[in-house]
Amino acid sequence: MTDIHPDSIRARTDFPYRALLAPGIAQALIALDYAIVYVALPTLAQRLHLSASEMQWVVSLYGLTFAALLLSGGALCDRLGARRMFIAGMGLFLFASLLGGLAQSGVLLLAARGGQGIAAALLQPTVLALMAQRFSGESHRRALAIWSAIGASGLVAGVILGGALTALSWRAIFFINLPPGLLALWLVKRHFLAAGKQTSLSDLKMGPGVTSSGHSAGKIHRPIFRLLHSSAAVIGCAAAGTLVWALMRYAESGEADFLANRLAAAAILLFILHERYAAQPLLPRSLRILPGLQTGWLSSACYMASVGSQFFAMTLLWQQSQHLDAVTTGLLFTPLALLIVLGNALYSRLSVRFAGSCLLIVGFAAAGLGLWLLAVNLTDPLSPSFISGIVLSGLGHGLIYPAMFAVGLAAVSEPQQGRASALIVTSQYIAGAITLAVIAVLLGTQPEIAAWQEVFRGLSGAALVGMLIALCADRSAGSS
Secondary structure, eight states: OOOOOHHHHHTTTTOOTHHHHHHHHHHHHHHHHHHTHHHHHHHHHHHHTOOHHHHHHHHHHHHHHHHHHHHHHHHHHHHHOHHHHHHHHHHHHHHHHHHHHHOOSHHHHHHHHHHHHHHHHHHHHHHHHHHHHHOOTHHHHHHHHHHHHHHHHHHHHHHHHHHHHHHHOTTHHHHTTHHHHHHHHHHHHHHOOOTTOOSOGGGSEEETTEEGGGSOTTOOOOHHHHHHTSHHHHHHHHHHHHHHHHHHHHHHHSSOOHHHHHHHHHHHHHHHHHHHHOSSOSSOHHHHTOHHHHHHHHHHHHHHTTGGGHHHHHHHIIIIISOOOHHHHHHHTHHHHHHHHHHHHHHHHHTTTSOHHHHHHHHHHHHHHHHHHHHHOSSOTTSHHHHHHHHHHHHHHHHHHHHHHHHHHTTOOGGGHHHHHHHHHHHHHHHHHHHHHHHHHHHOSSOOHHHHHHHHHHHHHHHHHHHHHHHHHHHHHHHO
C-alpha cells in the first residue's frame, strides 16, 4: 500500500505554497529559455561566428524539438508518473544548459538548444500533472493562477534577462538555469511522492483496454520501451517535426520548399489516419471529444499567434529598426511584464465569479484591441496609443494564459492530465512557429514601418479569432 504524504492531505485545504514551487520553477525555466536568446542573438552570432541560418535555428530548434516531442512526453508522464518524468526531464534540461554555456562552436550550441527542447517536452506535461495530484477544487484554481503568473512572467523575464546577462557574458543565459533547476529537483523529491507507481511494472496498463497480462508468463513488459517504439509516438513526432521544419524553411528563404512541404503533408496525413483508425492512438478518443479541451487547444494556438508572439515582434522592432542595444531592449519590456502579472492577479480574483470562457473572451478582446493600438504608432513609446496598447495587451495576456488551461483541463480526469496539457501546449508552439514564419514573410529583408504595422494588425486579428472561439464555447456552455 502506497503511503500518503502528510502534505498531500493539507494541500487539499490550506494550500501549501511550497508544493507549488517545483512546478512553478520548471514552468518559468521552460518559458524563459524560449525567449532568453532573442536579445542575446546578435552577440551569440558574433562570438561563435554563426551564419544567418544558424542564428534562426538557435531560436527555432528549441521550439521544434519541444513541439515535436511534447505529445510523447505527455504520454510518458501518464504512463510512468509525473514525479519520475519531472526528475528525468529536469536532469536533461540542466545538462543541456551546462553544454550550452560551455559551447565553443555553433554545432554544440545547437545541440544544447535541441537538448533543452527535448527536456522541456518531458517537463511541461509533468507540471500540470503534479499540480493536479496535490490540489483540488478551490486550491487547484488558486494554484493554476499562481503557476500561470510564474509561466507568463518567465517568458517576459527571458527577454529582460537576455539583455542584462548578455552585457556580462552570453554564457550566463545558460548558466542561470542551474541554481533554480537544482532547487526544483530537491523540492519535487521533498514534497511529491511517486503515488500509484510503486507497484510492479507488469501491473501497469499499456494503453486503453490493454494490460501486461496478455504477455507470456515471467515476461515483464516495460511501458517506456513499448511507448518509445510505438507507431503513434514515431508518427506524431514526424508530423510535428516536419511541419515546423517546412515552416522554418519558408521563413528562411521566402519560398516554399518542395521536399519539406510534401514530407510535412504526408506525415500529417499519416498521423491523422493513425489517430483515427489505430487501436492505441497517441491522443485517446475520450480526450478528443471533450468540448472544453477543444476550446483549450484552439485558444492556446490563438494566444501564441497574438500576444504570445508580441515579444518576438517587439524585440525585432526595437533592435533591428530602432537600433537599441540589448540592455535597453530588455528594460523596455519591464512594464509589459508587470502588466502580465497584474492580469494574472485579476484572473485569480475574477475566476471566482466568472466562467473561464467568459474570461477568455475578455482577455482576447483586450489583447486584440491593444495590439491594434500598438500598430497605430509604433515609433513613439510615449504616445497615448502605444501606452494604451501595452496596457491592454499585457492585461489581456495575463487573463488568457491561465484561462485557456482552466477551460481546456476542466473536464479531464487526473490520469489523462499529462496528455491533455501536452496537446494544449503543442498547439501553442506549433502556432508560434507558424506565426514567426508569417512575421518573417511580412517584414521581408528591409522592413519599413508599414510592414511592422501590418505585423501587429495580424497579431490583433489572431486575438479576434481567439475571442470568437471563446464566445462560441461560452454560448455552448450556457445552452447546455
